[in-house]
Amino acid sequence: xxxxxxxxxxxxxxxxxxxxxxxxxxxxxxxxxxxHPSPCPVTHNGNLAFARAKLVNVSGSSGSSGSSxxxxxxxxxxxxxxxxxxxxxxxxxxxxxxxPGVRSAPVVATAAAAPAAAAEVVVSAGSSPAPEASLPxxxxxxxxxxxxxxLGNQRVHSLSxxxxxxxxxxxxxxxxxxxxxxxxxxxxxxPADLLPDSASPDxxxxxxxxxxxxxxxxxxxxxxxxxxxxxxxxxxxxxNMLNTLDETRDETGASDTPWAHWTRHWTAExxxxxxxxxxxxxxxxxxxTRAARWVDMHSVESTIQRLIGRGLDPKLxxxxxxxxxxxxxxxxxxxxxxxxxxxxxxYHGDLPLAKLTGLIASDEARHEAAYTAIVDxxxxxxxxxxxxxxxxMMRKGIVMPAHFVDDDWHSQANGKGSNLFVDYAxxxxxxxxxxxxDYADIIEHLVKRxxxxxxxxxxxxxxxxxxxLIKHSERIRRLADLQMERRMRDRKRGKGRTAAFSWIFKxxxxxx
Numbered sequence: 402x403x404x405x406x407x408x409x410x411x412x413x414x415x416x417x418x419x420x421x422x423x424x425x426x427x428x429x430x431x432x433x434x435x436x437h438p439s440p441c442p443v444t445h446n447g448n449l450a451f452a453r454a455k456l457v458n459v460s461g462s463s464g465s466s467g468s469s470x471x472x473x474x475x476x477x478x479x480x481x482x483x484x485x486x487x488x489x490x491x492x493x494x495x496x497x498x499x500x501p502g503v504r505s506a507p508v509v510a511t512a513a514a515a516p517a518a519a520a521e522v523v524v525s526a527g528s529s530p531a532p533e534a535s536l537p538x539x540x541x542x543x544x545x546x547x548x549x550x551x552l553g554n555q556r557v558h559s560l561s562x563x564x565x566x567x568x569x570x571x572x573x574x575x576x577x578x579x580x581x582x583x584x585x586x587x588x589x590x591x592p593a594d595l596l597p598d599s600a601s602p603d604x605x606x607x608x609x610x611x612x613x614x615x616x617x618x619x620x621x622x623x624x625x626x627x628x629x630x631x632x633x634x635x636x637x638x639x640x641n642m643l644n645t646l647d648e649t650r651d652e653t654g655a656s657d658t659p660w661a662h663w664t665r666h667w668t669a670e671x672x673x674x675x676x677x678x679x680x681x682x683x684x685x686x687x688x689x690t691r692a693a694r695w696v697d698m699h700s701v702e703s704t705i706q707r708l709i710g711r712g713l714d715p716k717l718x719x720x721x722x723x724x725x726x727x728x729x730x731x732x733x734x735x736x737x738x739x740x741x742x743x744x745x746x747x748y749h750g751d752l753p754l755a756k757l758t759g760l761i762a763s764d765e766a767r768h769e770a771a772y773t774a775i776v777d778x779x780x781x782x783x784x785x786x787x788x789x790x791x792x793x794m795m796r797k798g799i800v801m802p803a804h805f806v807d808d809d810w811h812s813q814a815n816g817k818g819s820n821l822f823v824d825y826a827x828x829x830x831x832x833x834x835x836x837x838x839d840y841a842d843i844i845e846h847l848v849k850r851x852x853x854x855x856x857x858x859x860x861x862x863x864x865x866x867x868x869x870l871i872k873h874s875e876r877i878r879r880l881a882d883l884q885m886e887r888r889m890r891d892r893k894r895g896k897g898r899t900a901a902f903s904w905i906f907k908x909x910x911x912x913x
Contacts (some may be wrong), residue, residue, distance in 0.1 A: 428445075431683040438745040451646065541858050543584040543794070544722045544779070544786030547810045559718040560647045568648035568721055574778055576659035582771035583666045592677035595757045597684060608684055614751045615685045620910050622745055626754075627701055627904040628825040630682060630744060632735075632803040633675035633761075634705045638712050639802060640668045646721045667768060674761045681757065700903040704808045711805040716797050720754050722779060722790035733843050736765035738835040745832065773850055784856050791851070792866035793851045795873050801826075810903045824900040837881035845874040888913045 504742070544564025550557050551744035560568070585750045596609035618626070643664045651661035682696055717724045736824055746755040778786040804822050811821040829835045848854070854868050898912045 411910055420798070423525070481559055488684075490519060501718055517840075526670060536859055543789060543860070543863070544783050544793075545720065545721075545789050546786075555714075555716075556718050558647060558720075560720045560722070561786075563783065564722060564786060565648050566796070567779065567786070570782065571775075571778055572659050575775070577637075577665060578778075579659065579663045579771055580666075580766050582766075583663075583670065589670065589673070589762055591675060592680055595677055595760070596680055597752065606883060611681075611753055612685050614753055617749050618746070618751060619749070619755075620905055620908055621832050622749065623696055624902050624910050625823060625829045625832060627682065627696055627902075628803065628806070629738060629830065630675060630678035631701065631708060631806060632801065633671070633678060633707050635708045635713070635802060636668060636675060637709055638672055640664065641673070642713065642715070642717065643667075643724070644717050646717070646724050647719050649721045663771075665896060667771075670764055670768070672766065677761070681754065695906075696904055697906050700808055700810075704806060704904070707809065708803060708806045711807065713802050713805060715800055720790070721788055722783075723794055724773045725772050725779070726787075726794045727799060728792050729769065729776055729847060730794070731802065732765050732769035733846065734799070734801065734839070736762050736769055737839050738829070739765060739841075742835045745834070754788050763820050774846070778853060780851055785858050786859050787851075788853070788856060788858055788863045788866045788870070791847070791853070792869050795870060798842075808903045814907070815900045815905075817902060821902075824912055827898075828910055831911065831913045832912075837877065837884055841874045841877035841881060844870075844877060850875065 433745060435708060501827045542561055543561040544561055544567055545559055547559045547561035547564065550559070597604055600606065649660035649664075651658075651664050655661075655665075682700055682701070686695060715724075715727050717727060738757050743755045743758040743762060746752075776787060776791075779790075803825075806822045806825070808821055811824070812819045815824070826835075830837065848870055853867060856867065858864050858867055897908045900912055901909045
């Protein structure tokens with residue numbers, strides 16, 4: 402992310418695992434390393450609380466205050482910053498709930514069930530806002546303009562009434578369009594189709610051939626392959642993520658709605674990916690004199706259990722607008738990663754692995770097409786909301802689903818500040834499986850795919866988001882250039898970093 406996110410994050414939200422100064426940003430660690438949210442000194446108790454807000458006008462003489470702020474003292478952008486729904490210099494109160502109306506004319510926000518304690522939000526005055534008459538008569542807001550609700554240090558349920566209408570209106574569309582991006586079990590490949598047949602009399606010969614094909618895979622490739630498999634195996638967290646979304650969640654676990662059908666069938670298809678990679682790694686095992694070059698399955702399996710237990714946190718706010726932008730990006734990133742894994746497997750002589758990772762990439766391409774089509778339709782029905790959602794996720798930065806991965810060994814073994822996900826991402830970047838330039842390419846692709854430059858938006862904040870998105874890939878490419886310059890400089894100075902990975906029996910791998 403470059404610049405602050407749409408909502409300033411509370412102080413508790415800024416606590417990430419320590420990252421040493423020697424670490425370099427990669428495509429999978431952009432959010433961790435370049436996010437600069439506005440600090441908020443407020444302490445959060447972890448509960449969803451209602452609070453009164455005393456809005457202090459600092460445009461007049463020092464010490465003056467009032468129960469409201471004149472609309473003429475704030476620009477439309479400043480009013481939105483003041484309300485807590487956009488980035489800005491003012492701290493914002495934990496548990497504060499502001500109704501959507503306060504975004505156009507800030508007033509005292511009082512909830513019926515508010516506790517007695519009040520809090521103050523201080524904002525700076527600005528120039529006069531554009532008159533309301535500048536908006537078209539039929540404009541009814543956008544999908545991200547919901548009340549500002551906080552649960553602990555997270556904003557939640559940011560979907561507005563307008564956003565709910567949009568998602569409800571898309572139900573028939575989803576029922577008609579999304580099934581064509583899925584394949585039935587009868588038409589789908591299964592892991593058994595790609596691995597040695599345990600019912601065959603020559604099963605052990607097939608296993609021996611599989612192990613021989615994998616004998617030349619280098620350590621850095623194995624680290625990335627294991628990381629990809631661990632990511633795929635954390636599928637329960639991803640289904641859980643989709644079922645936190647307002648208006649599209651599967652309310653019962655077997656709901657007969659188009660959105661619920663999509664979630665379950667998407668999950669069913671994705672389940673094969675981790676399954677086939679896990680079985681491949683297990684069957685490949687050790688072979689001949691290459692025994693020291695394979696993987697520690699116990700360490701890998703315990704890593705998977707820890708990752709599922711820790712979940713993931715892409716900052717989606719229970720908002721399907723944000724989630725479907727995230728999944729559009731993430732599915733394309735996964736397709737690129739698996740595609741490059743297949744290419745490198747073929748280079749190293751492992752044709753069975755190249756085939757199965759190529760098939761996974763093909764599935765991810767279909768899923769990417771489905772999610773980008775959903776966002777396409779949101780742009781048609783709510784262009785301002787879709788634009789703001791896209792910009793919001795780009796400012797936050799797209800984290801890959803395994804960003805909480807931990808093996809309970811890596812940090813202690815590799816020194817203070819080491820992080821398993823960061824180091825895994827660095828190896829993936831170094832061998833060309835997924836790079837910072839890939840990250841920039843995806844942004845550029847989505848900007849073109851959704852025709853961002855020609856979308857007709859109404860509000861000033863959406864126009865600002867539009868301008869930001871058009872230039873965003875250039876910012877990331879500059880970051881990639883800086884990263885490459887540092888890498889080359891470190892190599893010349895002999896300062897290249899390495900890290901040991903428990904997944905490959907604690908052997909060391911270069912990080913760049």
